[in-house]
Amino acid sequence: MIEAYFSELEKTLQDFPNICFYSLSKKIYNAKQGFINGSILFNNGYRLEFVEVKDIEVQPKMKYRHPLLPFPIISIPVTTLMNVLNLL
Secondary structure (H helix, E strand, C coil): CHHHHHHHHHHHHHHCCCEEEEEEEEEECCCCEEEEEEEEEECCCCEEEEEEEEECCCCCCCEEECCEECCCCCCCCCCCHHHHHHHC
C-alpha cells in the first residue's frame, strides 16, 4: 500500500518534462506508513528538496518539507508533491 504511493510519486517524477535528474530515498515502516525524501533538479537549474512522512490512511500530511533552492528556504502547506510540481 505505501509502496504503491511511493511508486506513483516516482512515476510522476519520471513523467514530468522539466526534470533532468532526481534522487529518492525511502523507508517503509509498515504496509501503511513510510518516509521518503529526495532531491529534484529541474532544467532551469533550480533544485527542490523534499521530505515526507506519510500514512496512507491519514489524508493530510503528517510531516512535509520542501525548500526550493537557490532561493531562501520556504515552507508552504501542500497536499502532495504533485501539487508542488504543478506550481512550477
